[in-house]
Amino acid sequence: MFYLLIYIVFITHHKSVSCEEVCYKDSCSDPDVESRYLFYDVNPPEGFNLRRDVYIRMAVLMHKLNKSRDPALNSFKLVLPTWSHLVHWSYSEVPEFLPWSTFFDMPSLQKFAPVMELHEYFTSLKRNKYTKLLLDRVYILQHFEDMFETGNFEEKWKVEKCQKAPKSRYFYYSNITSNNVKCISFHGPATKLSEVFKKTNARTILLEHTEVALHDHFGSKIYWEARRSMRFNFNLREIANQFRETYLNSNDVNDNTFLASDWLNDKPKRYALGGPYLSVHLRRRDFVRGRPDDTPDLKSVAQQISKQLENLRLTKLFIATDAPDSEFIDLKSRISEKYEVYKYTAPHDVQEKFHEAGIAIIEQIICSYARYFIGTAESTFTFRIQEEREILGFPIDTTFNVLCKENNCKKPSVWQIVY
Numbered sequence: 001m002f003y004l005l006i007y008i009v010f011i012t013h014h015k016s017v018s019c020e021e022v023c024y025k026d027s028c029s030d031p032d033v034e035s036r037y038l039f040y041d042v043n044p045p046e047g048f049n050l051r052r053d054v055y056i057r058m059a060v061l062m063h064k065l066n067k068s069r070d071p072a073l074n075s076f077k078l079v080l081p082t083w084s085h086l087v088h089w090s091y092s093e094v095p096e097f098l099p100w101s102t103f104f105d106m107p108s109l110q111k112f113a114p115v116m117e118l119h120e121y122f123t124s125l126k127r128n129k130y131t132k133l134l135l136d137r138v139y140i141l142q143h144f145e146d147m148f149e150t151g152n153f154e155e156k157w158k159v160e161k162c163q164k165a166p167k168s169r170y171f172y173y174s175n176i177t178s179n180n181v182k183c184i185s186f187h188g189p190a191t192k193l194s195e196v197f198k199k200t201n202a203r204t205i206l207l208e209h210t211e212v213a214l215h216d217h218f219g220s221k222i223y224w225e226a227r228r229s230m231r232f233n234f235n236l237r238e239i240a241n242q243f244r245e246t247y248l249n250s251n252d253v254n255d256n257t258f259l260a261s262d263w264l265n266d267k268p269k270r271y272a273l274g275g276p277y278l279s280v281h282l283r284r285r286d287f288v289r290g291r292p293d294d295t296p297d298l299k300s301v302a303q304q305i306s307k308q309l310e311n312l313r314l315t316k317l318f319i320a321t322d323a324p325d326s327e328f329i330d331l332k333s334r335i336s337e338k339y340e341v342y343k344y345t346a347p348h349d350v351q352e353k354f355h356e357a358g359i360a361i362i363e364q365i366i367c368s369y370a371r372y373f374i375g376t377a378e379s380t381f382t383f384r385i386q387e388e389r390e391i392l393g394f395p396i397d398t399t400f401n402v403l404c405k406e407n408n409c410k411k412p413s414v415w416q417i418v419y
């Protein structure tokens, strides 16, 4: 009996030693030895709504890996990067590390793909008293240098020289490092990354510049499942609903905008009516400077809005915008006083808790429930509202509309929901 015990101890000990050889020191004694962890990050200047799009690419990858029969692939969990240092966020307090649950409903995300928060990963390590996270492997994705010149867009990847010097800290944390950083020139869908994961035993992998990897099939059934799983945090939805009820005479009963409590039970529909208001997403700031050929001036915006209010016989208008107050006041003064113009102003506690991204989400939700929506061409902020309206089941012509620059009225792409 005693011998047997020693024997077992020896075997388990031996196992952990051999593990060290392949998967490096830190993660070997990780509590969940069966799992592999995929961390990812996105090009720092990218905004909140593009990051949501990159998440979908990763979630689809994880969803497919989870179904794989290969134990080296189906044991992956995706560790979500905290929200911090977003370029569009103007507040300059101590940088915050906001978890995904601030903005999204984690159980909903987890019904589509095995994902977890970074702080949950940290907690699991802390049981072993780690103070530093040494990642087994960092892969920095980059485009093939000659791809655009040669026009060769075949799907491929290759470990190559780094085009830019690698960083030494990740996610702005000083306690996440790695001794093993490689650059991969990559062209193809995110699921092609599984080929990379097959070639390594690394258990903790960080991908940088994940936006380089593309969608598998943008707009497919699986894309929309991932998208539907991105339900917003309950509190944000409640704040938006309150606003609809109080100012816009809008609620799900009157508007025909009920969703199943679980997104898996969502059904195809086209009968959403929406609240009795017109909603507009007016993207200004860098769009005014960066896209002068597509961005109408405020006089033209006011004309387009007024015309649509008249067509629709609506009296209420909700505007979501990143415009400075002075521009908003200017715009409002150009709209007839017979219309009620609303904008969401966050009280201090909402601002403290949900920050700029949360306030923007509240505005996005309010836009989503309107009888008719007009967005800004080529803004990912607008795309996310259009998707939300597809999920809610609005008729297509109430959703895919954008503000036009005179004589340059491009029709937006229509990406219809698929079940």
Ligand SMILES: Nc1nc2c(ncn2[C@@H]2O[C@H](COP(=O)(O)OP(=O)(O)OP(=O)(O)O)[C@@H](O)[C@H]2O)c(=O)[nH]1
Pocket: 046, 047, 048, 049, 050, 051, 088, 089, 281, 282, 283, 320, 321, 322, 356, 357, 359, 360, 363, 378, 379, 380, 381, 382
């Ligand atoms: N509150 C509020 N903020 C907005 C609005 N439009 C843009 N913003 C802010 O501007 C940021 C940039 O827009 P995002 O759409 O997230 O950035 P992006 O992913 O680069 O997308 P676009 O630049 O819009 O294509 C958002 O994250 C918001 O902080 C709006 O209507 N309301």
Ligand SMILES: *[C@@H]1O[C@H](CO)[C@@H](O)[C@H](O)[C@H]1NC(C)=O
Pocket: 063, 066, 067, 110, 111, 112, 113, 114
């Ligand atoms: C991943 O696979 C496991 C085992 O098959 C399953 O129990 C789990 O529900 C899956 N997770 C997701 C989010 O699909």
Ligand SMILES: *[C@@H]1O[C@H](CO)[C@@H](O)[C@H](O)[C@H]1NC(C)=O
Pocket: 122, 125, 126, 130, 131, 132, 133, 173, 175
């Ligand atoms: C790394 O630092 C962050 C922020 O200070 C902390 O929350 C986290 O627990 C640390 N991680 C580890 C593994 O100690």
